[in-house]
Amino acid sequence: MQMALDEARRAAMAGEVPVAAVVTDASGAVLAVAANQVEERQDPTAHAEFLALSAARAARGQKYLADCTLTVTLEPCAFCAAAVAALRVGRLVFGAYDPKTGAVEHGPRLFAHATTHHKPEVIGGMREQECAALLKEFFGAKRDA
Amino acid sequence: MQMALDEARRAAMAGEVPVAAVVTDASGAVLAVAANQVEERQDPTAHAEFLALSAARAARGQKYLADCTLTVTLEPCAFCAAAVAALRVGRLVFGAYDPKTGAVEHGPRLFAHATTHHKPEVIGGMREQECAALLKEFFGAKRDA
Numbered sequence: 105m106q107m108a109l110d111e112a113r114r115a116a117m118a119g120e121v122p123v124a125a126v127v128t129d130a131s132g133a134v135l136a137v138a139a140n141q142v143e144e145r146q147d148p149t150a151h152a153e154f155l156a157l158s159a160a161r162a163a164r165g166q167k168y169l170a171d172c173t174l175t176v177t178l179e180p181c182a183f184c185a186a187a188v189a190a191l192r193v194g195r196l197v198f199g200a201y202d203p204k205t206g207a208v209e210h211g212p213r214l215f216a217h218a219t220t221h222h223k224p225e226v227i228g229g230m231r232e233q234e235c236a237a238l239l240k241e242f243f244g245a246k247r248d249a
Numbered sequence: 250m251q252m253a254l255d256e257a258r259r260a261a262m263a264g265e266v267p268v269a270a271v272v273t274d275a276s277g278a279v280l281a282v283a284a285n286q287v288e289e290r291q292d293p294t295a296h297a298e299f300l301a302l303s304a305a306r307a308a309r310g311q312k313y314l315a316d317c318t319l320t321v322t323l324e325p326c327a328f329c330a331a332a333v334a335a336l337r338v339g340r341l342v343f344g345a346y347d348p349k350t351g352a353v354e355h356g357p358r359l360f361a362h363a364t365t366h367h368k369p370e371v372i373g374g375m376r377e378q379e380c381a382a383l384l385k386e387f388f389g390a391k392r393d394a
Contacts, residue, residue: 142312146310146311146312147303147306147312148312148313148335148336148337149299149303149332149335149336154294158292158294161292165291166291167287167291167292167293168293181331181335182327182330182331182334182357182359182365183328183331183332183334183335185327186326186327186328186331186352187294187328189327189328190293190294190326190328191293191294192293203364204364205364205366206364207331207357207364210364211362211363211364211365212327212352212357212358212359212362212364212365213357214327214357217356217357218356219348219349219350219351219352219355219356219357220327220356220357221350
């Protein structure tokens with residue numbers, strides 16, 4: 105999570121909503137790190153989680169990431185949670201909860217449905233306050249600008 | 250839908266699950282066509298809808314596809330439905346219903362949640378039997394092989 109927090113801070117300095125994600129394998133080795141790049145790419149689907157998962161999958165050269173952990177500073181949205189399911193990611197660790205757009209513990213609660221064919225182990229709230237503070241600062245500074 | 254059906258048939262011949270999608274603008278001009286490429290790319294997120302939407306967004310060079318229609322042969326899964334919401338696609342037209350993995354009329358019913366910030370106009374069941382028959386034939390042939 106420290107690596108994700110550092111990457112999210114860099115994203116904030118680049119004007120991106122500060123969310124970042126890291127994919128690690130069973131040994132803890134880092135396969136991919138990515139921050140949100142929605143502004144840079146002008147792509148609303150360029151979320152940290154999806155970019156990190158895509159990079160990890162490509163690096164592996166195989167379809168699934170069953171032995172991997174996705175660690176992200178914010179509760180994933182439906183798009184990223186669905187990518188976690190599609191790629192059969194073994195474990196999802198996230199920092200801040202997101203009642204507005206989160207889709208793991210909120211809204212569509214993607215892993216709560218029988219038709220979601222893969223459900224990762226989920227650990228929410230890791231270093232929650234630091235992860236949430238980063239977002240609060242970013243949006244606070246935007247409002248004051 | 251005819252264009253999507255033709256593209257889906259080509260995908261079947263390439264060994265892909267025959268699902269295809271077309272993005273058109275308000276004038277009916279085709280911005281992108283894509284079939285499922287999960288096997289070719291060894292990527293479980295390389296769904297027709299997401300590939301077509303990404304291509305249309307890139308061709309446009311702007312974030313949103315508000316004036317566009319996504320036409321697809323199968324009810325989108327959660328990943329693709331979430332992409333429709335993220336890219337603010339104006340209208341979604343799909344062919345066959347998908348009780349197993351569909352996320353529009355089934356499972357997480359993505360557009361039924363207050364936290365899904367954009368909901369397209371949805372028209373389901375267009376040329377449903379042809380779209381469903383294509384999938385049935387494909388999986389039937391696989392079972393007999």
